[in-house]
Structure formats: structure tokens, C-alpha cells
Amino acid sequence: MENAKNSNRLSVSERLVNLLPQRMRSQIDSYFEALDVFMQVRDPKVLRALGPAGLRGLLFRRGKQGVPTHMPASHNAHFDWNYPSDQPEMAELYRRAKLGQWDGDQLPWQIDVDPLNPEVPLLPEGFIDFSLFEEYGVRLNREEQVKLRYCFCTWMLSQFLHGEQGALYAAAQVTEAVQFFDGKLYGATQVMDEGRHVEVFNRYLDEKLGRMYHINDNLYVIIDSLMTDSRWDMKFLGMQIMVEGLALGAFCTLYQQTREPLLHELLRMVIQDEARHVHYGVLALREHFTSQLSDAERREREDWAFEVSLLMRNRFMVYEVFDEWFEGRISRANWRRLVNRQPGMNRFRQVMFSRLVPNLREIGLMSPRILPHYEQAGLMQFFGGASAMELTAERLLDELDTAKAA
Ligand SMILES: [Fe+2]
Ligand SMILES: [Fe+2]
Secondary structure: OOOHHHHHHOOHHHHHHHOOOHHHHHHHHHHHHHHHHHHHOOOHHHHHHHHHHHHHHHHOOHHHOOOOOOOOOOOOOOOOOOOOOOOHHHHHHHHHHHHOOOOHHHOOOOOOOOOOOOOOOOOOHHHOOOHHHHOOOOOOOHHHHHHHHHHHHHHHHHHHHHHHHHHHHHHHHHHHHOOOHHHHHHHHHHHHHHHHHHHHHHHHHHHHHOOOOOOOHHHHHHHHHHHHOOOHHHHHHHHHHHHHHHHHHHHHHHHHHOOOHHHHHHHHHHHHHHHHHHHHHHHHHHHHHHHHOOHHHHHHHHHHHHHHHHHHHHOOOOHHHHHHHOEOOEOHHHHHHHHHOOHHHHHHHHHHHHHHHHHHHHOOOOOOOOHHHHHHOOOHHHOOOOOOOOOOHHHHHHHHHHHHHO
16 A cells, blocks of 8 residues: 555656556556657657667567577678787787686685575665655565565676676677777677676576576667667677676675675676776777767767666666565555665665766767756766776775775
């Protein structure tokens, strides 16, 4: 039963949804929400780029069908028979990446993980504010609270795993398509890194947490649109800058917050790889966007990055946990309000965008034309931060460890 004091905040679509029988409400709400995603995209070119993937992900829910998905790829593989040394900074990243290879089997898998042990919490106690649930008439006992935190953490790690699968194939595509030869050699190491990330997240979920959630529909949309876009720089922008940049922020937040030692060590190793990946993305795109593209092409990418930022900020609503726990007890609209106000999720959003925005600035996708939109979305506070060019893995981990100790 939901609290009446929330009813004066209902939107028109919510009022319509509330007229329906209970079992249809969530389904219809998800359609309204998908429609809302499309209506909020202002640029028709961006809509054309995201639209087909949006239909597949949000309406047909391809990621949740329980069968493999085929995504047609149509990029050009770029061969160069002269094997030029063309990008010294990428060559340096390649050298570091070779030295930085590690074996997922070497993580301390012997550690016994009890995800429900409050002495060694996966997520800190304050990650979820349970008093907010009471505003919607839901009271959870101590045991349920621990279990819900475990589900949130499992949901996040499941999304990391699905994102890593996308990163693995995107890295392979980008390695074929990129025009810098040093970038291709570097790309081969990233493919290996992403394979290892799939391995360790999958193993952690399977052996230690004992379950996995489906891919979030919005993450599906982003991955689908990147895999099927034939432009290499869009794949780069989407995967190396947006998805990887946000993932790096998410890994860092969880690394700081978890008290579970195996997960902590796993994330420490993954963060070192990801810092290189984002660095590579910034390096490749900075030159391309500032010297190779027409103004119109650069504007399109600027708009696309902004829309995808909003999609990523506003749409990861942990619905897969909602479906399991609160369907019929809280409406989806109120669930969104609840998730938006959760301190742990807010912390994630803050750190994720503090990583992403400086990289968008660095590659030239934050011209004065777009800044007011970022300002309006509350994201300008991150504009002056350090980009991936300045942030080596060592510095990143150092800062995280110092902040944790303080
Ligand atoms: Fe990765
Ligand atoms: Fe990566």
C-alpha cells in the first residue's frame, strides 16, 4: 500500500497507469518510460542512431529473452600493409599493457565469501536508506535489509559483467576498424583484458554470490547501438569513453566501499586495466574529433554524448531488483523516486560523472554550445576535473586508498 501523501506528485502517465489492473501496471509503465526516453532525445540524428537499438532493448527486451542475441556488425576492417609506427603514446600504452597482464586464477579465490555476513559487508550499511521505503509503506526487517543490500550488489556486479561482454566485442571491433597501427597492437591487449574481466566477474558471481541478474534494458540499448553502428569513432566514443568511463567510476566507488577482500582485490586489478582503456579512448578521439571531423559531424557526436550521459544518469533504476522484490508493493514510478534518493546510488552517480565529464572536455565534445545543457543537468561541477590523460592507474588507486584511509 503506498502512502497517500505521494499521490499529489503523480504525473499524467502515472494516473493513467493507476487506472489499470495491478498486474498490467508495471508493463504499461515500462512502455511509457521507453516512450519518454525517445521523446527526451532532442536531436533527430541522435534519435536515428539510438532508435532501432531502443526498440530492441526497451520494447522487445532482447537482453531478457534467455537466448543468445545476434547483432549485425557493418564496420570496415582497416588493413595497413606498411605497419607504420604512427602513434608513440599508443605504443607506450601497448608496452605498459603487455607488462600489466595478470592471470585471473591468481586472485585469492580461496577466500570464503558469505554475502549475508554483516561483519564483512559487500556494501556499507548506509548504502541503502531503508527509512525512505517506509514513506511508501514498506518496512523491511534486519534480515531483509541485509538481503536487499546483497541483491543490489549482485545487480551491480551483473551489470558490470554484461558491460564487460560488450566491451570485449567492442574492443575487438575497434581493433579491426581503427586507423592507427599502434592503436591496433594496443587494442589486442585490451581484447585480452576484457576477456579476463568477463572471466573474473562471472566467476565471482557464480562461485561467491551464487546468482546473476539479467542485463538492464538501458545498458542493452547502449551496447546494441554501438555494436551495430558502422562508424568506428562512435564505437570508440560509446564504449571507450562513455561505458568504460562510467564503469571505471563505478568500479572505483565499489572498491572504496566494499569490505569483502576478494572483491576488493578483483576490482583493484580491473581498475588498473580500465584506466589504460579510457586513456586510449581519449588519445584516439582527441585528435580525430579536433582535426578530422567537419563541424556538423562533431556537433552530432557532442549531442550523442550528452543524450547518452542523460540516459546513463537517469535510467539505471535497478528494475531487475524491483521486479523481484517490490512488484505490486510499490509502483515503478515511486521506485524510481526511491532509487534516485538512495545515498549509495547517488554516490555512484557522482563518482561516475566526475570521471566521464573531464574526458568529454578533453576530446573536444564540450563546446560552449552544449555547456548550458550540462549545466541544466547538474553535471558542470565535474568540468574541471582530471581527465584520463593525467590519471594513471597508480595515481587513481593511490587517491582511492588515501581517501579510504582518511
Ligand atoms: Fe573491462
Ligand atoms: Fe575496458
